[in-house]
Amino acid sequence: MADDVKMNEIAAPSRRFLEAWYMFASNKAALLGLGLGILIAGVTIFGPMIYPTDPFEMVGAPMSPPGEELLLGTDFLGRDILAGIVYGARTTVLVGFAATFFTLVIGILIGVLAGFYGGWVENLLMRVTEFFQVLPALLLAMVLVALFSPSLYTIIFAIGVVSWTPVARLTRAEFLKIKEREFVMAERAIGATNWSIMWKVMLPNAAPPLIVAATLGVGVAILFEAALSFLGLGDPNAFSWGYMIGASRDFIWDTWWAVTFPGLAIFVTVLSISLIGDGLNDALNPKLRLVK
Amino acid sequence: MKFFYSLIKKVSYSLLLLLAVIVLNFLLLHIAPGDPVETLVAEMGGATPELIAQLRSDYGLDKSFPHQLLNYILRMAKGDLGMSFTYDQPVVKLIMGRLAATMILVLTALMLAVFLGTILGIMAAQKPKSFFSGFVTLISLAGYSAPVFWTGIMLLILFSYLVPIFPSFGMYEVGSSGNMLSYFLDVLHHLVLPALTLASIYLAVYSRIARASMMDVLGSDYIRTARSKGLSERVVVYKHALKNAVLPVITMAGLQFSQLIAGAVVVETVFSWPGMGQMAFEAILRRDHTLLLGILFFSTLIVIVVNLLTDMSYRLLDPRIK
Numbered sequence: 343m344a345d346d347v348k349m350n351e352i353a354a355p356s357r358r359f360l361e362a363w364y365m366f367a368s369n370k371a372a373l374l375g376l377g378l379g380i381l382i383a384g385v386t387i388f389g390p391m392i393y394p395t396d397p398f399e400m401v402g403a404p405m406s407p408p409g410e411e412l413l414l415g416t417d418f419l420g421r422d423i424l425a426g427i428v429y430g431a432r433t434t435v436l437v438g439f440a441a442t443f444f445t446l447v448i449g450i451l452i453g454v455l456a457g458f459y460g461g462w463v464e465n466l467l468m469r470v471t472e473f474f475q476v477l478p479a480l481l482l483a484m485v486l487v488a489l490f491s492p493s494l495y496t497i498i499f500a501i502g503v504v505s506w507t508p509v510a511r512l513t514r515a516e517f518l519k520i521k522e523r524e525f526v527m528a529e530r531a532i533g534a535t536n537w538s539i540m541w542k543v544m545l546p547n548a549a550p551p552l553i554v555a556a557t558l559g560v561g562v563a564i565l566f567e568a569a570l571s572f573l574g575l576g577d578p579n580a581f582s583w584g585y586m587i588g589a590s591r592d593f594i595w596d597t598w599w600a601v602t603f604p605g606l607a608i609f610v611t612v613l614s615i616s617l618i619g620d621g622l623n624d625a626l627n628p629k630l631r632l633v634k
Numbered sequence: 635m636k637f638f639y640s641l642i643k644k645v646s647y648s649l650l651l652l653l654a655v656i657v658l659n660f661l662l663l664h665i666a667p668g669d670p671v672e673t674l675v676a677e678m679g680g681a682t683p684e685l686i687a688q689l690r691s692d693y694g695l696d697k698s699f700p701h702q703l704l705n706y707i708l709r710m711a712k713g714d715l716g717m718s719f720t721y722d723q724p725v726v727k728l729i730m731g732r733l734a735a736t737m738i739l740v741l742t743a744l745m746l747a748v749f750l751g752t753i754l755g756i757m758a759a760q761k762p763k764s765f766f767s768g769f770v771t772l773i774s775l776a777g778y779s780a781p782v783f784w785t786g787i788m789l790l791i792l793f794s795y796l797v798p799i800f801p802s803f804g805m806y807e808v809g810s811s812g813n814m815l816s817y818f819l820d821v822l823h824h825l826v827l828p829a830l831t832l833a834s835i836y837l838a839v840y841s842r843i844a845r846a847s848m849m850d851v852l853g854s855d856y857i858r859t860a861r862s863k864g865l866s867e868r869v870v871v872y873k874h875a876l877k878n879a880v881l882p883v884i885t886m887a888g889l890q891f892s893q894l895i896a897g898a899v900v901v902e903t904v905f906s907w908p909g910m911g912q913m914a915f916e917a918i919l920r921r922d923h924t925l926l927l928g929i930l931f932f933s934t935l936i937v938i939v940v941n942l943l944t945d946m947s948y949r950l951l952d953p954r955i956k
Contacts, residue, residue, distance in 0.1 A: 472651070473651060473654050473655075475889075475892065476651055476655075476892060476934055476937050476938055476941065477655070477658075477892065477930070477934055477937075478892045478893065478895045478896035478899075478930070478933050478934065478937065479892070479893060479896050480893075480896035480897070480899060480900070481895070481896045481899055481914065481929070481930050481933055482930060484899070484914065484918065484926070485662065485926055485927060485930050486662075488918045488921075488923070488926060489662055489665075489666035489667075489923060490666060490667070491667075561779065565781055568781045568783075568784075569781060569782070569783060569900055572781070572783050572900070573899075573900070573903065573915055573918065574915075574918065574919065575918065584781070587781075587783065587784060587787065591787075591904075594787055594790060594791060594795075595791075595795055598791050598795075601784070601787050601791075602788070602791075605780070605781060605784030605787070605788070608780075608781050608784065609776075609779055609780045609781070609784065612778075612779040612780075612781075613775065613776070613779040615779075616775055616778060616779050617775070
């Protein structure tokens with residue numbers, strides 16, 4: 343066991359990557375997630391070229407059921423549901439990734455500083471983290487977007503502000519774990535600066551659980567965006583799946599397709615990310631997998 | 635005595651958190667574009683500069699920043715969360731009128747999620763390789779990945795439209811005037827779908843935790859001892875293992891209470907459940923920032939109180955926590 347761990351530490355990055363990939367590829371659920379993810383990426387990039395109908399445009403009779411005029415039918419204003427799903431993918435993916443990036447920047451910065459310096463810095467930063475954990479996340483996001491008027495920027499900002507705390511806690515915990523390990527000590531002994539130890543030595547070693555958290559974070563961010571636009575706090579110029587459901591909310595009896603299909607799109611997207619995240623977790627933390 | 639000491643420490647920490655929430659509220663009001671007077675003037679359809687100046691001094695907006703902050707904190711400490719200009723009523727009164735509905739929904743969903751989640755998790759842990767265990771993993775993934783408002787709408791379509799056995803909105807029939815029992819049953823009838831919807835996300839999380847912790851506990855020495863004594867599987871699982879396996883679920887439930895309150899906002903909106911969350915939605919539509927921030931403050935207050943209670947009951951129940 344001890345030898346294994348050592349091997350892992352000194353193994354070349356490419357070998358570690360290959361090992362993780364084999365582990366990931368032997369997991370059927372993770373591969374399913376990856377397949378769905380590639381499909382969604384394809385729709386995001388090429389969808390609007392292949393299916394160029396404007397989602398805001400009224401292209402058919404209002405409330406026409408799926409298969410009658412258009413494949414997935416129209417909503418109460420005669421807008422094409424399929425076009426909405428194709429265009430909505432861009433908003434969803436953009437907000438999902440941008441908000442996760444912002445979440446990681448805040449979370450890692452706070453976690454690294456707290457875990458590395460300890461003492462009053464850690465104390466203060468952890469109190470701030472606890473404070474943000476007490477605030478009901480979605481409600482705070484709603485307040486932020488409502489106060490600063492809805493746009494893609496405010497939505498990304500709000501999601502980042504409400505969801506960085508788990509990342510900060512995870513980063514800090516990882517830093518506390520590896521702080522006293524030999525390779526960090528060795529760097530200190532040869533006179534490396536705090537800055538380079540933090541970012542160049544310790545952070546890469548804390549990366550595997552952070553990669554998993556970041557992957558799952560994309561799913562959480564997508565769900566936040568969906569909920570905000572469902573509540574009427576989406577960017578009015580960007581078509582999104584949550585907005586489609588919110589808009590047809592009063593017509594669920596008459597146009598079940600207008601609420602069902604966009605929701606299915608959100609569901610499949612988040613499911614694919616959850617499956618990939620779980621697969622990565624098993625592949626990147628082989629020790630945990632053994633315990634299970 | 636030690637308990638008393640830690641109680642004081644915890645309470646003062648909670649008060650500090652509360653103060654931080656008040657400061658955050660103030661900062662949000664301050665940084666956000668447009669102040670209460672501008673909103674008011676817009677509502678009135680314009681006003682003379684003299685009137686605007688008068689209103690500004692009435693609202694204390696002409697004072698310095700620290701002075702305004704201090705005034706705000708004192709006002710909040712007295713329980714004055716301001717006036718909602720769209721309802722023309724004090725925010726505290728409005729929230730109090732909605733509090734019970736939200737708490738009924740949230741607590742029912744919490745109990746449902748913890749109870750069902752633990753049961754499913756335990757059953758899955760007993761046969762980790764079975765079809766049932768895979769099924770539990772599947773629904774937990776599904777519950778986690780589906781947006782909660784969509785789950786609610788799907789349940790509405792299924793059980794309120796296709797098979798109309800549950801009402802589609804509200805908390806009770808309009809104009810129903812029966813005795814206590816029929817009122818109770820009426821509310822219960824309306825509660826089923828919203829509570830199930832809100833529980834669905836957390837059910838997923840809890841069944842996963844219960845499964846993992848149960849498998850962990852079932853592998854421990856004291857369970858082996860219990861088994862080797864010849865106790866039946868049922869006694870081993872439900873009498874010996876359950877107690878320890880359920881602790882992580884309860885810890886998680888306490889930690890996630892703030893998420894539950896936030897989830898209620900969406901669920902209440904879908905089912906027109908007359909709680910704080912639905913009012914938050916209305917406040918957004920009407921651009922009533924005072925009311926919206928009041929709801930944020932009050933929800934956070936509930937979370938802080940719940941956290942305090944969870945922590946204290948832990949200290950009483952588990953002597954290992956010092």
